[in-house]
Amino acid sequence: GEASTLKNxxxxxxxxxxxxxxxxxxxxxxxxxxxxxxxRLEAARKQLSETMAQRQLELELVTGERRHTEEQLAExxxxxxxxxxxxxxxxxxxxxxxxxxxxxxxxxAHRTYTTESVKRLFAxxxxxxxxxxxxxxxxxxxxxxxxxxxKPAEEFLHDELEYVVVESWQQAERGLDFIRAELDGxxxxxxxxxxxxxxxRHLPEPAIGPETGITARLSESLRLTxxxxxxxxxxxxxxxxxxxxxxxxxxxxLAVSYPHLFFLLPDGVCYHGHTVTGGRKSGAGxxxxxxEARELAVTLRGRQxxxxxxxxxxxxxxxxxxxxxxxxxxxxxxxxxxxxxRVALDHDMRKLGDDLSRANSRLSVAxxxxxxxxxx
Numbered sequence: 001g002e003a004s005t006l007k008n009x010x011x012x013x014x015x016x017x018x019x020x021x022x023x024x025x026x027x028x029x030x031x032x033x034x035x036x037x038x039x040r041l042e043a044a045r046k047q048l049s050e051t052m053a054q055r056q057l058e059l060e061l062v063t064g065e066r067r068h069t070e071e072q073l074a075e076x077x078x079x080x081x082x083x084x085x086x087x088x089x090x091x092x093x094x095x096x097x098x099x100x101x102x103x104x105x106x107x108x109a110h111r112t113y114t115t116e117s118v119k120r121l122f123a124x125x126x127x128x129x130x131x132x133x134x135x136x137x138x139x140x141x142x143x144x145x146x147x148x149x150x151k152p153a154e155e156f157l158h159d160e161l162e163y164v165v166v167e168s169w170q171q172a173e174r175g176l177d178f179i180r181a182e183l184d185g186x187x188x189x190x191x192x193x194x195x196x197x198x199x200x201r202h203l204p205e206p207a208i209g210p211e212t213g214i215t216a217r218l219s220e221s222l223r224l225t226x227x228x229x230x231x232x233x234x235x236x237x238x239x240x241x242x243x244x245x246x247x248x249x250x251x252x253x254l255a256v257s258y259p260h261l262f263f264l265l266p267d268g269v270c271y272h273g274h275t276v277t278g279g280r281k282s283g284a285g286x287x288x289x290x291x292e293a294r295e296l297a298v299t300l301r302g303r304q305x306x307x308x309x310x311x312x313x314x315x316x317x318x319x320x321x322x323x324x325x326x327x328x329x330x331x332x333x334x335x336x337x338x339x340x341x342r343v344a345l346d347h348d349m350r351k352l353g354d355d356l357s358r359a360n361s362r363l364s365v366a367x368x369x370x371x372x373x374x375x376x
Contacts, residue, residue: 023369028370030369031363031366042356045352048345048349073325077321090310094303097300101293104296108286108290121135133171133174135164135166135171136167139190145223146222153218153222154286156238156262166190212254213249214263217240217244219239243263245265
């Protein structure tokens with residue numbers, strides 16, 4: 001009976017040991033699987049960490065590039081705004097210069113500075129009331145003078161500047177007949193001279209110099225153009241007889257000594273014999289207006305060129321701004337994509353961490369089971 005009982009106990013012990021061996025083999029396999037899984041997860045975690053570092057570097061580069069592009073775009077927009085202000089100011093200036101130039105040209109074209117009779121004559125010609133009369137203009141159209149002498153020359157040659165220039169004596173006679181028949185007033189017609197010489201006067205003249213109080217001849221500062229060159233003595237006798245005086249005392253003394261000459265002061269006062277002529281003009285005369293129109297034309301070309309240059313520069317800035325805006329939009333999209341990638345990688349990293357924790361837990365459980373089984 002005892003032997004039978006011991007045999008039963010021995011069979012139970014052997015069965016129990018077989019179960020322990022099976023459990024030990026299972027725990028060993030579980031340990032191997034958990035260790036392999038941990039190794040795989042560690043490798044994946046390392047690779048994922050490298051990928052995350054690379055993505056973070058790319059994100060920082062994109063962010064820096066975007067910030068630099070935004071700064072460039074802000075600078076270009078500010079420059080474009082300032083350039084637009086400069087262009088607006090130039091446009092205003094060009095418009096004002098052009099308006100002033102056109103106004104002067106209108107005044108010169110319609111000769112509104114002349115007497116009423118001369119204005120009526122040219123107005124009638126514009127309407128076609130005298131088809132056989134073709135004047136070449138007024139003498140003011142052919143006279144140029146140094147800027148500092150414009151005012152005195154205009155006052156001295158007030159009547160001569162309104163002479164109506166014609167080609168021939170026949171034209172002059174037709175003009176006189178037309179004025180007598182159709183218009184009120186008087187006009188002086190100047191026949192365009194033939195290209196021949198002119199005689200010199202032999203009347204006594206004072207010397208030119210500071211000791212006499214005379215600075216120069218008016219003819220030295222006055223020029224005729226368009227076929228009238230070097231004919232001032234013939235066409236404007238008073239010009240050849242006019243001298244520029246320093247002051248009133250010298251002009252008065254010289255006028256008495258040379259009663260056949262004219263002595264002109266810078267303010268426009270003229271001494272001739274025992275007469276003094278002067279006054280105040282209400283506005284600029286034709287000589288000043290012609291000079292101002294020429295200067296405005298030069299200024300207008302310069303300002304227009306500057307305006308065109310600024311407009312071209314603004315067009316270039318606009319194209320750069322458009323390119324920068326497109327680049328900024330691309331960088332924004334790229335930055336969003338990199339941020340999404342970083343979020344996805346963070347999620348994968350957390351998932352790997354969870355898987356690694358579970359694998360470590362399985363490994364710990366398997367090792368505990370093996371220790372227990374060894375003790376058993």
